[in-house]
Amino acid sequence: MNRPPAKAVQIVARGPRAEAWAASEAIDADPRLRAATYSIIEEDEAAGAWRIDAFPTSEAQAERLRALLAGVPALSVVTQALADADWLAMALSGLPPVRAGRFFVFGAHDLGRAPQNAVKLRIEAGAAFGTGHHATTVGCLIAYDALLRRERFHRVLDVGTGTGILAIAADRTGSGVAVGTDIDGVSVRVARENAKVNRARARFAVAAGLAHPAVRGAAPYD
Template sequence: MSYNPQQIVARGPRAVAEAAAEALDAEVELEGTTYSILEEDEDHDIWRIDAFPTAEEEDLQIQRVLTDFPELIVTAEQLADADWLAMALSGLPPVRAGRFFVYGIHDHGRAPVNAVNLRIEAGAAFGTGHHGTTVGCLIAYNDLLKKSKFGRVLDVGAGTGVLAIAAAKTGTPVAVGTDIDAISVRISNENAKLNQSTARFVHANGLNHRKVRSSGPYDLVFANILARPLVGLSMDIRGALKPQGLVILSGLLRTQERFVKAAYLSHGFKVVRRIHRDAWCTLVMQRV
């Protein structure tokens, strides 16, 4: 029996919404779930979680987790059989993050001549540039580029490929992305072609894929995934980096910052910068 896609929305105070988002992250069965958390009404301290399950089991698991937080008002709305993701994205404005301008086909005419323009089509992948974690990564990378260039860049959990493509479009000759989802890899490679970018993407779980190893060691690693995988990959990311290499970590809530930071500090990293956007945190750390 086919699943009719739904959008699950949960609204409530920031502390409760962040706790619920952290509970979603902690569920192994929901590791690949697409959701966002953002502030909806500052005056009334209302934060909002939007989740987009792709199967009935995932739908039920998300709603089960959210029922553990009675202060949240949870609603679910069935989405049309049409390409609902593309329809939703068509209403999103383009994103400016430093020198980078991220847009979809519906905003092609708005791309400025003085920006690094990234046309990103999401399809069934995650990472259009609108999410606070992706914007945080682009802002961090934009500022790093003011001081240095990066010859080799790895994007772990590439999604739509926006970060590796951004690296390739700003002079990185070797930009490699990985994702555990084969559809995301296909979409990333399609986006690379759309942007006339040399970034390339491989289907891989972790950093041991032959093409990932052969292109390293890296000057910079993007890892925009989730808090627990970030911790689990800390030693592998260290091994993939050159001495003094940098990693941009995101996909973690502010409440998870200490947990992730501690793992990297214990493996010989130091904090260079942190960026907070909505409920999300982006960390820039350096291998020492």
């Protein structure tokens, strides 16, 4: 059984060009490393130094990579622990705020930039879908804003809630009941956190379809 590493690691091998390429070819030829992810680059042209970075996905793969690379005498091999990071959140943290009708969607990096007359929705970028930057999300907010100009909605159901942005928007504009569901547990956890940040009473549940008690219990919906 290929167990994942107890801690994500990066295996780095440095050495002359010929030896680095020989090790690269050996990785490619090893049937036990067919799924291995690695790169080979020239690190210092003047010194003729090359570098291999390998990212094993199992303990067995890590052991095999270390053994193979250590078997090339001219290479120096080290294993480094990779720090835990939410790469998606890091990549999206600089996204600009979004204005969609009366709604202003923003992250922590834009605190204080919201217009006074806007309904402010603080939604951080992360593992759940729905930061307001995708056309489907902003389109729903604009459509909901247009509907609110004609009537009020007292009981709202948001199926496939993601970050919870639409249910939270409903709550923030006067809905007495706003329920959001998703089949992804991470999304529901994020939605609940977003509701707290936005001081919204919207409720969220992991549910597939409309038969879940949390959905049926709050029916009927507008």
